[in-house]
Amino acid sequence: MNRVFAFFLAWLPLAVLAQTDTLRLSLDDCIAMARRQSIDAAVALGELRSAYWQWRSYRADLLPEVSLSGTAPSWNKRYSSYQQADGSLSFVRNDYLGLDGAVNITQKLWPTGGTLSVESSLDYLHQSGSGGSQNQFMSLPVAVTLSQPLFGVNHLKWNRRIEPLRYREAQARFLTETEQVAMQAISLYFGLLLAGEQVNIARQNLQTAEKLYEVAQAKRRMGTISENDVLQLRLDVLTARSALTNSESTRQARQFALRSFLDVEAPIAATVPEASALGIHLDYEDVLAHALQNNALATTMRRRQMEADYAVASARANRQSINLYAQLGYTGTGENMNSAYRNLLSNEVVSVGITVPLLDWGKRKGQRRLAESNRDIIQGQLRQQSQDFRQDIFILTEQFNNQAEQLRIACEADTIARRRYHTNVETFKIGSISTLELSSAQTAKDQARQNRIQQLFNYWYYYYQLRSIALWDFERNCELTADVERLIEH
Numbered sequence: 001m002n003r004v005f006a007f008f009l010a011w012l013p014l015a016v017l018a019q020t021d022t023l024r025l026s027l028d029d030c031i032a033m034a035r036r037q038s039i040d041a042a043v044a045l046g047e048l049r050s051a052y053w054q055w056r057s058y059r060a061d062l063l064p065e066v067s068l069s070g071t072a073p074s075w076n077k078r079y080s081s082y083q084q085a086d087g088s089l090s091f092v093r094n095d096y097l098g099l100d101g102a103v104n105i106t107q108k109l110w111p112t113g114g115t116l117s118v119e120s121s122l123d124y125l126h127q128s129g130s131g132g133s134q135n136q137f138m139s140l141p142v143a144v145t146l147s148q149p150l151f152g153v154n155h156l157k158w159n160r161r162i163e164p165l166r167y168r169e170a171q172a173r174f175l176t177e178t179e180q181v182a183m184q185a186i187s188l189y190f191g192l193l194l195a196g197e198q199v200n201i202a203r204q205n206l207q208t209a210e211k212l213y214e215v216a217q218a219k220r221r222m223g224t225i226s227e228n229d230v231l232q233l234r235l236d237v238l239t240a241r242s243a244l245t246n247s248e249s250t251r252q253a254r255q256f257a258l259r260s261f262l263d264v265e266a267p268i269a270a271t272v273p274e275a276s277a278l279g280i281h282l283d284y285e286d287v288l289a290h291a292l293q294n295n296a297l298a299t300t301m302r303r304r305q306m307e308a309d310y311a312v313a314s315a316r317a318n319r320q321s322i323n324l325y326a327q328l329g330y331t332g333t334g335e336n337m338n339s340a341y342r343n344l345l346s347n348e349v350v351s352v353g354i355t356v357p358l359l360d361w362g363k364r365k366g367q368r369r370l371a372e373s374n375r376d377i378i379q380g381q382l383r384q385q386s387q388d389f390r391q392d393i394f395i396l397t398e399q400f401n402n403q404a405e406q407l408r409i410a411c412e413a414d415t416i417a418r419r420r421y422h423t424n425v426e427t428f429k430i431g432s433i434s435t436l437e438l439s440s441a442q443t444a445k446d447q448a449r450q451n452r453i454q455q456l457f458n459y460w461y462y463y464y465q466l467r468s469i470a471l472w473d474f475e476r477n478c479e480l481t482a483d484v485e486r487l488i489e490h
Contacts, residue, residue, distance in 0.1 A: 023266040027189055027273035027460065033262050034185035035178055040261075044177035045487060051170030052488050058163045062108060062156075070101030099124040102140075110156040114148035119329075122340070136333065137340035143329025143347055150324055153317040158310045165303040172296035172471060175480050179468030186464060188258040190457035193270040195251035197453055201446050202247045206240035208425060212438070213237050215429055236439065272453070273460065280463075280474055284397045287470050291393055294471035294479060298389075301382045308375035315371040318364050321355040393469060400462040403455070410448070410455040417441075417448035 025033070035041050077095045084090060102121035109116055123138040213233045219225040258268055292298045331347040334340035357364065424441040427433050467473065471480045 021266060022269050023264060024269045024271070026271055027186065030189045031182045031185050034181050037263050038181055038261055040181045040184065041178065044174055044181065048170060048174040048484065049488055051167060052484060055163065055167040062110065064105055064107045067104045069104070072099055074098040095129060096125060096127040108156055110160050112148060113154035113156050114146060117145045119143045119145065135335055137337050138331065138333045139340040140329060140331045140347065141341060141344065143327055145327040148324045150322040152321065153314045162303060162306050162310065165299055165306065169296050169299040169303060171482065171484065172294060172299055175471050175482060176296055176468050179464055183461060183464050183468065184261065186457065186460050188261050189270055190453065192254040192258050192268065193272065194450060194453050195247065195254040196270060197449060198247040199244070199251050201449060202240065202244035205442060206244050209233065209237045209240045212428065281401055282397050282466065282474060284394050287397050287466060288390060288393050290470035290472040295469055297385070301385060304378055305382060308378045311371045312375050315368040318367065323353045325351045396462060396466055400466060403459045403462055407455045407459050410452040414448040414452040417445040421445040
């Protein structure tokens with residue numbers, strides 16, 4: 001009984017493994033799964049979330065902010081120094097309790113770069129001493145305060161132009177990274193597909209080599225073939241067995257790579273995809289227009305140019321600092337809260353602060369020249385990036401348009417090479433060709449089959465590469481978009 005139980009435990013893992021179903025994936029299924037559950041897709045979504053909340057924080061910073069501040073309570077009972085009228089100092093005893101609270105509504109003014117706030121506050125002071133105690137209230141029912149820098153750079157206005165570009169850039173980068181995830185899935189998928197095809201080719205070659213070796217042995221016994229040809233065919237059998245072992249190891253490695261990328265446990269079976277988009281011919285100007293409108297690099301170049309202009313404007317405005325502070329409101333005092341809100345008096349404050357450097361040894365001039373120099377460098381870099389961007393799109397568009405013809409040629413060459421090889425096998429059996437000619441036909445057949453899959457891979461890779469650059473679905477003729485709100489929530 002114990003032996004039976006031990007036998008059952010030994011075979012249990014194998015039984016579970018046998019029950020694991022093979023996951024049959026088409027190319028579209030593989031791409032969809034990669035976008036949904038691969039680690040690279042999760043990283044891209046995390047970066048989008050960070051950009052989204054940064055954008056939300058910026059938008060919230062432009063809205064009115066309501067705050068409550070106060071001290072409840074502040075109790076002080078101690079000696080402190082006090083200066084007399086004649087200038088001498090003495091220590092006096094303090095014993096008081098203070099309470100204060102204020103409500104502020106603050107709004108940033110992006111057209112001018114200033115800050116406007118409305119405040120309402122109430123202060124209470126209870127003082128005790130040898131002469132008794134007294135209560136005092138001070139009210140500030142309403143006060144409007146304006147803080148405005150004059151003749152300086154408007155940081156709010158510049159940020160209002162830059163931050164939308166930054167958020168749009170993050171959205172475009174997310175879409176590009178999503179398409180790059182698809183490109184990675186295509187590479188791994190076709191890697192597994194090609195490895196599987198190499199296993200099939202190696203297995204077929206081994207079967208053919210063993211049959212031809214048997215035929216050669218029979219011919220050798222009849223004296224119609226040389227010993228050298230028999231040995232060559234025996235060597236072909238050994239080579240085919242070695243190739244089959246190597247190709248199976250390669251397929252297992254490719255299988256593991258794709259399963260790890262898709263985060264699945266079941267074995268994956270890949271099928272040769274159809275070239276359904278072969279009827280598409282892309283125009284360079286059309287692809288370029290979509291790329292300049294949607295691509296993250298185009299938005300990045302506009303943002304970098306604007307940030308360089310912002311840096312120059314900030315350096316030029318750093319010559320002097322003039323700030324206007326104005327407050328207008330009402331205030332009152334009394335021994336109780338009601339009296340503090342009666343007989344209100346005006347509360348007005350106006351001040352203009354000026355800071356003008358008289359001697360800075362050329363520091364601000366150097367900062368201005370540095371900002372201008374950096375802007376010139378950035379402009380040169382952006383021009384080069386723009387030229388490279390256009391050139392890459394042109395080359396990639398031409399490669400994609402030519403790839404359809406390359407794929408057609410590869411498919412026809414694969415058909416011809418297989419027919420030629422099968423014909424040579426039958427011809428060899430009747431002794432009309434040598435082993436060298438048969439080996440050459442086999443090599444051509446294997447290369448043609450692998451080249452067909454390689455050309456099919458190039459076609460789909462070029463297509464998704466163009467999608468990742470232009471962020472445009474050329475099959476459906478629509479822009480690639482993402483529901484950011486839904487992605488963030490889920």
